[in-house]
Amino acid sequence: MRADARRNRQSVLDAAYEILATEGLGVPIDEIARRAGVGAGTVYRHFPTKESLIEAVVLNRLHALTDKARSGIDFAEFFTVMVEAGLTNRAIADVLAGGGYQIPADADAALHAAFAELLQEAQQRGTIRPDVTPDDIQALVIGCVATARHRGATALVQVVVAGLRA
């Protein structure tokens, strides 16, 4: 791979990460290209479709979240970490909410499984009510991100966490 190609590829990734985080998945490819200092054609040579670029940018964020879930963190803490991730990074919020683009099933499943493990642990310890399922939690995260976006802060997440206690 030629040196300039590798350099441009990285520029596109950096620009895409930055803009997708602040603007969400709706941002035009041309804007990412402009920010990266390349033409739109260059973006499409490195990433054959907009979806593939989004995937490349979002995947390691999801992996980082999965790692965080496996780092001995508490369920309630990780819940707020997820909401903060969605609040900080609009692209994350959009993919969690299933907004148009799909993420590889395995990455989604890994995050889901890690989160489910934390939930089950907390339920066995008796700190979280036993009648909520992992899918419920995912839906609540999405809702909390929507809530937090409209208040510009995550303070209200504590209301939901309080409602989750046993």
Next chain:
Amino acid sequence: MRADARRNRQSVLDAAYEILATEGLGVPIDEIARRAGVGAGTVYRHFPTKESLIEAVVLNRLHALTDKARSGIDFAEFFTVMVEAGLTNRAIADVLAGGGYQIPADADAALHAAFAELLQEAQQRGTIRPDVTPDDIQALVIGCVATARHRGATALVQVVVAGLRA
């Protein structure tokens, strides 16, 4: 006003109400026109802009909700009514979430005020925690609609309502 014009106007309103409720604000005007059995030009003669059509359709829904809030209903009950309104009617959910189109400030303010009254009442009676504001409630409604949409039901709203109790 000519008879056919009045008839077409009503057809457009009916079709728009139906499609906007199921598809949300993103539906093209052409589709509403087709469903109403008229041309797109006819829609635009009666409603100069897409926003004005949406406004005409959504406004009386919001007024109905405001009336419901003033009908002696309980705060927690009305909270679930609002979420159900957003779940049943995508257009309502979209405007509540501020999705692109704006609603006249007075209708929004009336609903907001009625909801705030219910909240204050419940807080004085000691059933709802005193540290949440009316704006918090609106944000929580939006979040609950997002949650409910991803689970296809409003059962999880009870988690949030539980978290709201004093």
Next chain:
DNA sequence: CTATAATCGGAACGGTCGCCCCGTTTTTGA
């Protein structure tokens, strides 16, 4: 019944966006 004016429908316009094409530039290895 007919003239007039209101109304109609759908083709057309302008703007946006994802994606492709291709003449031009740049890298690279011999």
Next chain:
DNA sequence: TCAAAAACGGGGCGACCGTTCCGATTATAG
């Protein structure tokens, strides 16, 4: 250095959508 190969960039295509335009149609007053 230089020629082949790789990469570049931006104009252009097709699709979608809100909105406008205008020739054809239809309701209604006299």
